[in-house]
Amino acid sequence: MSISTNERLTHLVYEASLDNSLLPELILELTEQVQMAADGRMIEADHRHDLSDLMIHFRRAIEISEKMVRLQERESDLEAVLGTFAVGIALVDDSGTPLVINQAMRETGLALDAPIKLLPAGSSDKHEAKAQTLSRWVSETNRIETPQSLMTRESETTYLLLPRQEAIRMGFPAKAAAVLVATNPNTADGLRALASAHDLTLREQALVRALMDTSDLRKASELMGISYESGRTYLKRVFEKTGITSQVDLINTIAKSPLSMFRQRETTDAERFQVRRLLRLPDGRMLEYFILGPEDGRPVVLFDALSGSSIDLTGFPRQYLEHLDHYGVRLIMPCRPGIYRSDFKKMTSLREFAPDLECLFDALGYDQLSLMSFSFGSGIALATAHEMPERICKVLLSSPSYPVYKHENWRELDQFYHLSAVLAQRWPAMFRQLIPFLVRSIIQNAPRYMERYCKRSPSAHDIELLSHPTIGLRSSKMLEERTAGGVNGMVEENLLNSRGWDFDVSHILAQVEIYHGADDNVAPAQGGELLSKHLPNASYTLFNDRGHYQHISSWPWMVARAAGLDVKPYDRTYSIPTI
Numbered sequence: 001m002s003i004s005t006n007e008r009l010t011h012l013v014y015e016a017s018l019d020n021s022l023l024p025e026l027i028l029e030l031t032e033q034v035q036m037a038a039d040g041r042m043i044e045a046d047h048r049h050d051l052s053d054l055m056i057h058f059r060r061a062i063e064i065s066e067k068m069v070r071l072q073e074r075e076s077d078l079e080a081v082l083g084t085f086a087v088g089i090a091l092v093d094d095s096g097t098p099l100v101i102n103q104a105m106r107e108t109g110l111a112l113d114a115p116i117k118l119l120p121a122g123s124s125d126k127h128e129a130k131a132q133t134l135s136r137w138v139s140e141t142n143r144i145e146t147p148q149s150l151m152t153r154e155s156e157t158t159y160l161l162l163p164r165q166e167a168i169r170m171g172f173p174a175k176a177a178a179v180l181v182a183t184n185p186n187t188a189d190g191l192r193a194l195a196s197a198h199d200l201t202l203r204e205q206a207l208v209r210a211l212m213d214t215s216d217l218r219k220a221s222e223l224m225g226i227s228y229e230s231g232r233t234y235l236k237r238v239f240e241k242t243g244i245t246s247q248v249d250l251i252n253t254i255a256k257s258p259l260s261m262f263r264q265r266e267t268t269d270a271e272r273f274q275v276r277r278l279l280r281l282p283d284g285r286m287l288e289y290f291i292l293g294p295e296d297g298r299p300v301v302l303f304d305a306l307s308g309s310s311i312d313l314t315g316f317p318r319q320y321l322e323h324l325d326h327y328g329v330r331l332i333m334p335c336r337p338g339i340y341r342s343d344f345k346k347m348t349s350l351r352e353f354a355p356d357l358e359c360l361f362d363a364l365g366y367d368q369l370s371l372m373s374f375s376f377g378s379g380i381a382l383a384t385a386h387e388m389p390e391r392i393c394k395v396l397l398s399s400p401s402y403p404v405y406k407h408e409n410w411r412e413l414d415q416f417y418h419l420s421a422v423l424a425q426r427w428p429a430m431f432r433q434l435i436p437f438l439v440r441s442i443i444q445n446a447p448r449y450m451e452r453y454c455k456r457s458p459s460a461h462d463i464e465l466l467s468h469p470t471i472g473l474r475s476s477k478m479l480e481e482r483t484a485g486g487v488n489g490m491v492e493e494n495l496l497n498s499r500g501w502d503f504d505v506s507h508i509l510a511q512v513e514i515y516h517g518a519d520d521n522v523a524p525a526q527g528g529e530l531l532s533k534h535l536p537n538a539s540y541t542l543f544n545d546r547g548h549y550q551h552i553s554s555w556p557w558m559v560a561r562a563a564g565l566d567v568k569p570y571d572r573t574y575s576i577p578t579i
Contacts, residue, residue, distance in 0.1 A: 013061045027438075030430065031418040032411070059433065078173070088159075088182030091172060096134030099176055108157055108182045121149035121158045137161055138178045157182055190254040198241040207234040212251060270314040273321065278341065281359055285343035289360060290333040292317055293324035298563040299369045301357070301384075302333045303377035306490055306497075310374060310552050315474050316577050323556035323572060329563045332369075334360055336380065338489020340482055347492060349502050350379050354387035361391065370394040372562040374551045375523055376401045376420070378531075379497045385510050386503045395512045396562035397528070398551040399520055403500045404534070405527035414456065414522040414548075424498035435494070436487045443480045447472035459519035459547025466549060468576045505534050512538040513561060515554075515569070517546030541569070552576070 012026050079100055082089050088105030090098050090112055098112045110116070117131040131153070132140075141148050141163045148161045160181040162170070167179040191212070195205045210220035221231030235247070244250045270276060279287045290313045304311050313320055313333060324331055334357060338344030347353065361369060368391055373381035378400030385392045401420070407413060410421060419438075424431040442449045450472045454463045465471065483490065512535050516528040525542055532540035543550065551558060556572040 010057045013057050014064070027415045027418050027423070027434070030427075030434075031422045088180075090180040091167075091176035092134065092138060092178055092180060093175070094135065094138060094177040096138055105180070105182055109155065110152065110157075110159070110182070112180075116152065118150040118152060118159070121151045134180075141178055194242065194254055198238075200238060200241060204234050204238050204241075207231060208238060208250065208254070211235075211247060212254065215247075215251070217247065269317045273317045275313050275317050276341075279360055279363055281356055285337075285345060285356075286341060287343075287356055287360060288335040288339075288341040290314060290335075291331070291364075292321055293330040294328060295330065297324065297328045297330035298565075299330045299332060299364070299366045300559055300562045301369050301371050302331055302559075303336075303371070303373040303381045303384075304333065305375035305377050306494055310549065311555060312474055312478065315478070319574070319577055323574065324559070326572065327556070327560040327563065327565060327567075329559050331559060332360075332364070336489055336493060338486060338492070341485070342489070344486065344488050347496065350383035350493070350496050351387050351503055353380055354384050357384055358388065358391075367391065368393050370396070370562045370564065372396045372398075372559060373400065374398050375548065376416075376494070376497055378402070379501055380493065382505060382508060383501065383503055385508050385512075386505070389509060392510050394562060394564060395508075395510050396558055397512065397514045397531075398554070398558055399516055399523050399548045400514060400528050400531060401497065401523040402527040402531040403497060405524065405530045407524050407526070412521070413524065414453070416522050417524075420494060420498045424495055428495060431495070432491055435491050439479060439483055439487055439490070443476050443483075446476035446479070450475070456521070457519075457547060458521060459517060459549075461517070461545060462519070462547035462549045465552045465576070470576050470579050471552070473579055505531065506536055508535060509537060514538060514540045515550070515558065516540070516542055517548060517550050518542055518544045519546065520548040522548040543569075 009026075009029055012029060079102070082100060082102040085102060086104050088108050088110075089100075089102045090105045090110075091100040092098050092112070096112075101112060105112075112134070115133060117133055118137055119131050137148060137150060138161070141161050142165075145163050145165055147163065147166060150159045150161055151157065162179040162181065164174070164177055167176055168174055170179075172179055191205060191208055194200065194208075200208070206224055207220060210223045211217065214220045214223060217231050217235060218228050221228045224231070226234075238250065239245060242250070242253075244253060273292060275290050275292055277289055277291060279289065281287055292313050302311060311320075311333065313331070320331070335342040336353060337347065337356075345352075361367075371381045371385055371392055371394070373396075375398075378397050381395060381397065385395050403421070406421065407417070410417060419431065419434070423434070447469065450466045454466055457463055457466075512532070514528050514532050516525040518525050529540050529542070532538040553573045553576070554570065556574050557567050557569060560567045560571070
């Protein structure tokens with residue numbers, strides 16, 4: 001590696017740490033230099049010194065990037081946490097300008113974005129001279145280090161202004177000169193907690209809710225459309241179950257519940273349909289899996305791509321269920337080790353996931369199942385078929401990656417091919433450093449990443465799919481949760497894929513269907529065709545107008561074919577919902 005090349009790469013490393021849109025260029029340049037240095041082998045000794053120096057710079061650049069990200073995440077995390085509170089909270093600076101305002105504070109109607117004047121709470125004359133601007137109150141509160149109780153001329157709502165030192169003791173950032181608090185307890189969640197703890201019936205809950213609204217049993221009974229005597233009967237049952245003996249104590253118990261401090265949280269569709277589930281394995285590890293579809297449907301096990309951001313069962317279960325019901329398919333998505341809430345385990349082979357899957361299949365009561373995979377999930381799918389020939393009756397692969405195939409011009413392909421086919425094989429240490437960096441960058445700005453991919457993609461269909469705003473937004477959130485416990489699972493599986501599969505695909509006797517897009521620049525179509533020739537019972541279908549991400553819209557008919565149904569391609573397709 002020449003000095004000029006080394007300097008250029010070093011500059012690019014630091015630039016990419018500040019601007020994640022430069023990651024594709026960095027990956028391409030790294031791969032180019034590794035390819036030149038290795039010349040088809042591991043890196044030669046006379047190049048290792050320069051590359052080692054580059055690794056040091058890369059680690060420093062990552063540290064800089066992570067410090068910046070932590071600052072940004074601290075801000076967003078604070079806003080997210082404050083947003084869950086039913087109590088209105090605003091962090092303000094010395095001038096009274098809001099730094100963070102949660103939704104509950106906005107709902108009080110206090111216009112903090114405009115100049116306002118506040119009075120001491122309880123003032124009889126709302127036009128008296130004691131009215132001061134918020135900045136003056138912040139200054140006074142910090143001078144005497146004593147909380148102030150305030151109100152506006154227009155509202156009876158009472159606001160508590162906490163000085164900086166008090167706010168710091170409560171855990172708020174020091175940059176906030178003061179914290180303004182408006183109480184607005186959310187009794188709905190307090191009632192829900194009471195009902196859950198004491199097994200209150202729906203009618204008993206309805207009476208208590210009406211009591212909270214009216215503070216009068218007779219009016220509460222009228223509100224429910226029942227007689228006063230029936231209301232008394234319901235209330236008596238509530239008292240017997242909870243041990244509370246008066247209406248006042250009942251209302252106070254709910255209002256003082258810790259949950260009443262939080263905004264009422266709606267149950268998500270994923271929770272309603274019980275999509276996410278956990279299974280404890282014999283060795284004590286937890287395996288998470290997603291499941292959706294009619295209980296008596298044909299079981300299909302899906303292995304998503306390594307980034308896991310294309311099949312969104314947790315985000316849009318209603319839309320997915322419509323297609324699964326139509327075909328009568330039960331879709332099961334096991335989360336590989338270290339992914340989502342599945343505990344990590346070090347694997348030396350893709351085949352080592354099979355025992356975990358066997359436990360899952362036994363727990364679900366399935367003797368035979370079909371498999372389906374996308375992209376780099378093909379390795380784990382075929383490893384499973386290899387290890388459990390008696391239980392796997394069919395396999396469907398969409399845009400599979402096949403490590404045996406080496407593309408003649410890898411430079412024309414996507415960065416994921418560069419990472420897996422070149423960098424992971426010849427410089428695994430750098431690969432381990434780069435994957436967390438790449439994941440973090442996509443999470444931070446998935447729409448921009450999608451935009452960059454679309455500019456390089458030869459597939460008009462891929463561009464249409466990935467340009468949909470929902471894909472960028474949901475990919476970021478899914479990838480964030482997928483890697484919340486770390487990226488070890490993703491890194492290790494990728495390395496196992498890149499080193500070549502340690503099982504013979506010619507021993508897989510199950511029927512395999514392969515569908516590939518001619519414009520695939522992530523896992524080239526030639527690789528899928530070669531794989532079909534090495535499998536003893538495989539068919540290969542090439543779509544000239546499709547790219548790598550065809551499964552985002554084509555998964556319904558693909559799932560049906562995986563389940564053994566004789567449906568034609570594009571019999572039924574998926575429309576991406578708009579958030």
